[in-house]
Amino acid sequence: MDAGSMKAESRCPLQEQFLQRKNSKENLDRFIPNRSAMDFDYAHYMVTEGRKDKENNQAMSVCSPSKEAYRKQLAEVFNMNRTRILAFKNKPPTPVELIPEMHSSSASASSSVQQAKLNKPRRHIPQSSERTLDAPDLVDDYYLNLLDWGSSNVLAIALGSTVYLWDASDGTTSELVTVDDENGPVTSVNWAPDGRHIAIGLNNCQVQLWDSTANRQLRTLRGGHRSRVGSLAWNNHILTTGGMDGLIINNDVRVRDHIVETYRGHHQEVCGLKWSASGQQLASGGNDNLLHIWDRSMASSNSVTQxxxxxxxxxxxxxxxxxxxxxxxxxxxxGGGGDRCIKFWNTHTGACLNSVDTGSQVCALLWNKNERELLSSHGFTQNQLTLWKYPSMVKMAELSGHTSRVLFMAQSPDGCTVASAAADETLRFWNVFGAPQVISKSAPKPNREPFAQLNRIR
Incomplete structure (x- = not known):
């Protein structure tokens, strides 16, 4: 039996790893006190004079109950009833009155708003992953995009030449497609907005469109790229593809002649593609260190778009x-390993608003949908996920667990859970963005584009 078959038998794709983990409240063999939270004057008093005073006070309480009552009241006022000397937690921050008290209605309103902010409970951010799945044969390639979480709560991941679907609602796994060796491996996956149809980019420069519910291929997009397709992005019925040839192509999946626009600006592989929420602007990043912003209003099918x-x-x-x-x-x-920076841009003006050196390769970025927070995944040396507060860019948490660079991240439809896939061939799930917000309005009907009212695409 060869090594490859032994590996296939020992590790099944997307099977949960049952690792024995220590409970945070158990198996602790020592406590390390927090010096910043300790009162050393009180500790010195308790060690040297406290016992003598206690013995004297007990003798005095027999003769004079009033003195004993006075002593207890005095100890209460000066917080002398504490029994512990060492402290293991930080002191809670003292509320600071940012606005001076004023005798006016506006001042009282401001103070109540400030008090509401102070009373808002701080969200707990788990430091360990909620679940870990095996991801054998995950291609360790920074320039590919092999993970995506659809609106139907199904996660798609490409492992070698096979695309697997993991249903987050019940934890079941199914195989969607395995491409031939001459066409593979799979180089990108991206769900359509309807959560049913998925685009699969291949190493042979083609893109396949699949119906995940019916488990059948709808069509293959050919003739656009000359090399592998490593990035994909949907904009309603338009599927935008980015290739190693530097081309960005808009494909209308509803028609036979699918190529409607071509964007030329990158000199090397296009490894990042994202449409804005409005669908008006497209951001593209490449291995040539360039970032381009494209606008649909400037697009023209008759010429190369600028x-x-x-x-x-x-x-x-x-x-x-x-x-x-x-x-x-x-x-x-x-940016990659030679850059290590997260940059923020005003895409209307093209101005760089801020730049933060993270200290390591930036592999993926995700915004929190409910709070002003940004999550980044990294490579060497720590292979961590970092949660940042925006716009201060103060680190809120660092999530560790992966042992190699965290190449891909995807966000659940409710915006709370993040899946990360790394070169250590594991897929981890993090409850980093908190609980989902309660929405009072009725949920909107899913957009059935791009395949609505179509029985077959040729």
Missing amino acids: WLHRLEEHTSAVKAIAWCPFQSNLLATG
Whole structure:
């Protein structure tokens, strides 16, 4: 039996790893006190004089109950009733009155708003992954995009030449397609907005469209690229593809002649593609260290489309791209190992608003849909996920567990759970963005584009 078959038998795709983990409240063999939370004057008093005073006070209480009552009241006022000397937790922050008290209605309103902010409970961010699945044969290639979470709560991941679907609602796994060796491996996956249809980019420069519910292939997009298709992005019925040839192509999947626009601006592989929420602007990043912003209003099927902005501030490949959910013209991008920076852009003007050196390769970026937070995944040396507060870019948490670079991230439809796939061939799930918000309005009907009212596409 060869090594490959032994590996296939020992590790099944998307099977949960049952690792024995220590409970945070158990198996603790020592406690390390927090010096910053300790009162050393009180500790010195308790060690030296406290016992003597206690003995004297007990003798005095027999003769004078009033003195004993006075002593207890005095100890209460000066917080002398504490029994512990060592402290193991930080002191809670003292509320600071930011606005001086004023005798006016506006002042009282401001103080109540401030009090509401102070009373808001701090969200707990788990430091370990909620679940870990095996992902054998995951291709360790920074420039590919092999993970996506659809609106129907199904996660798609490409492992070698096979695309697997993992249903988050019940934890079941199914195999969608395995491509031939001459066409594989799979180089990109991306769900359509309807959560049913999925695009699969291949190493042979083609793109396949699949119906995941019926488990059948609808069509193959050919003739656009000359090399592998490593990035995909849907915009309603338009599927945008980015290739190693540097081309970006808009494909209308409803018609036979699917190529409707071609964007030329990158000199090397296009490894990052994201449409804005409005569908008006497209951000593309490449291995040529370039970031382009394209506008649909400038697109023309009769000529090569010119970019709106050509941004050259990154010094390494730009793969990590994320549009801000609460500000339509705000874009976050991350650079590769030679850059290590997260940059923020105003896509209307092309101005760089901020740049933060993360210290390691930025592989992927995701915005929190409910809070002003940004999550980044990284490579060497820590292979961690970092949660940042925006716009201060203060680190809120660092999530560790992967033992190799965290190449891909995907966000659940409710925006709360993040899946990360790394070169260590594991898929981890993190409850990093908190509980889902309760929505009072009735859920909108899913958009059935791009395949609505079509029985067959040739």
